[in-house]
Amino acid sequence: MAMAWIWTIIICFSLAYGAFSGNITQVSAAAAEGSAAAVKLCIEILGITCLWSGVMEVMKRAGIADKLASAFRPLLSRLFPSVSKTGEAMRAISANVSANLLGLGNAATPLGIRAAEEMAKTVGGGTTNVATDDLCMLVVINTASIQLIPATVAAVRAAAGAAAPFDILPAVWVTSAASVTMGVLAAKVLSRVWRRRATQAHNLGRAR
Numbered sequence: 001m002a003m004a005w006i007w008t009i010i011i012c013f014s015l016a017y018g019a020f021s022g023n024i025t026q027v028s029a030a031a032a033e034g035s036a037a038a039v040k041l042c043i044e045i046l047g048i049t050c051l052w053s054g055v056m057e058v059m060k061r062a063g064i065a066d067k068l069a070s071a072f073r074p075l076l077s078r079l080f081p082s083v084s085k086t087g088e089a090m091r092a093i094s095a096n097v098s099a100n101l102l103g104l105g106n107a108a109t110p111l112g113i114r115a116a117e118e119m120a121k122t123v124g125g126g127t128t129n130v131a132t133d134d135l136c137m138l139v140v141i142n143t144a145s146i147q148l149i150p151a152t153v154a155a156v157r158a159a160a161g162a163a164a165p166f167d168i169l170p171a172v173w174v175t176s177a178a179s180v181t182m183g184v185l186a187a188k189v190l191s192r193v194w195r196r197r198a199t200q201a202h203n204l205g206r207a208r
Helices: 002-023 022-062 064-079 087-101 104-119 134-141 150-161 171-205
Strands: none
Touching: 002 022, 022 150, 064 087, 064 134, 087 104, 087 134, 104 134, 134 150
């Protein structure tokens, strides 16, 4: 919703400035050209997106995604201690991480929502609106996910005329690993700081 307002303001400002400066014809031409280029880009991206979506679906049906989920469970149990013994929640978290790793963004979103719902069941029977430490960690990992095959970015680069769309893989691996590492560290540190402040506030309240 916020982005819709931002884009609306930008468009209105552009039209107003074009009319005020006497360049409304050029603004109209640029809008028409941009719209045509957007449609062309979407069509060009569609082919390679369908290709890699098919590859990912084959990997999923071949059981590779499930094997990745099982391999991640020991690590994820340390990152999500409060739900580590909740089988359904851990299965959803593992599936979410493995889907992001394989570039299955469309599959990762519902898995992340299911994981959040399972986490909520462990706190107040699912009736609480409090974002727990584990839920915050899930958001961090899901947002700054490591992708082995960034199919969407590669599709955009191919549509833009890149000779080797996947030559960004090493950079993607390094930067995504760094972002996940920093995100996890920040979540852990802020969790401890927040818990310490909450304890101090509680103790101060009891002293009064």
